[in-house]
Amino acid sequence: MSTATDAPGIADTLSPTARTRIGRGRNRMVAERDRLHTFLAEALVAHLGLMVGSGADAHPIVLPTAFAIDLDGPDQCGTLYLHGSVGARWLRTAPDASICVTVTELDGLVAGRSAFHHSMNYRSAVIIGRPRLVDDHDERQRALDLIVDHMIPGRSATLRPSTRKELAATAVLALGLVEASMKARDGGPGDEPEDIEVGVWGGHIPLRRVSGAPVPDDDARGQVPADVSNRAVGLAG
Template sequence: MPSAPLSPTDRTTATRGRHRMVDDRAALHALLDEALVAHLGLVVGSGAEAHPLVLPTAYAADPGGPDDGGSLYLHGSVAAGWLAPVLAGEVCVTITVLDGLVAARSGFHHSMNYRSAVVVGRPRLVDDETERARALDLVVDQVVPGRSATLRPHTRKELAATVVLALPLAEASLKVRGGGPVDDEADVEAGVWGGHVPLRLVAGEPVADADARDVAVPSDVAARATALGAR
């Protein structure tokens, strides 16, 4: 059964490079499953003191979550200064995987290959204890799949110190660029080299903490390193 298409609004529709937009919710889910860092954009302060702020953060996505279109989970400290502004209005979250550097035959056409999602909406505070604990487990598993099942449960103190937000995935868009440069014909005929340099995230071998040097690397961490190309 095909995945439901994305339905970008005016806020999530590209004004340039529309041919790179991907109207496929399954492709959005695949990107969210692969990437590791989200950037949360919001406005803090008020009046003349208002200013934009963009924060990198770990995240997790649950396509079957309770929010419209699924749930994008973000977490932070209950004492974070950005918490009140986030809950008071709408935010923008971007998630990008860089796939290559595009070396064109002119500076104008140099570019990058990427997969990039934009999610816009009003987040909600996750106050249900079961959902909050599950969301935090999903954030852990986004970093190392399967890791949360090997750890002790979250303590009440940890849960009390941590805030979890859920952003609906309904208002989202996805853009993808791949391949080589799109050069002017005259530049191609001039014989200058053009092409692209593929990029990928590569892990090193797991490094044990000083207190764990006599403990074998767990299978979840070893599998994650192997999946990311560790030799």
């Protein structure tokens, strides 16, 4: 189960620390932790930012990755799981320092009546913390199943068990959801009254993810399974 913290109200609210407290754009801040949970359940791609190398060779990298969350995980306020190859340099060094995971969904393009007021509608979350390398066999297997099911719900139950070789080649990082912030924007532009009076059109273009029909592999047999077809329908809806 998630570990409670000593900070009052931290289980229900976001921005508990100076590193994740929102400065600019506070009007777009999302304070409710359950909205973060809903957003992370819907989003599909995370970007992991961290420092690699040392001395003069030290530099930041940002990597896209699949992810999953377990709100009942062993870390504070739930667990975010990331996976990668055990041979990846970034994964070997990640537990030694804090990392930043950013998840963003683009919901629209905002056309203002001036260049200054053009914008984007979005939902975005930032999670910061020092991750841990998952060594426990059962937790690692559960994390990998969650990542598969985050992409295609119910898929992991239809697959053969992972082999020892596959598990040995795959590493999993766990990051607590305790130190997080979220922002969101929707609607049209915040134009100046004098620009509106000129009569230039303003508004926004909604964007959403859609899926096509599942494409079977050349060696696929039988009908498209329910987990795949249901996911395709859900993304197209």
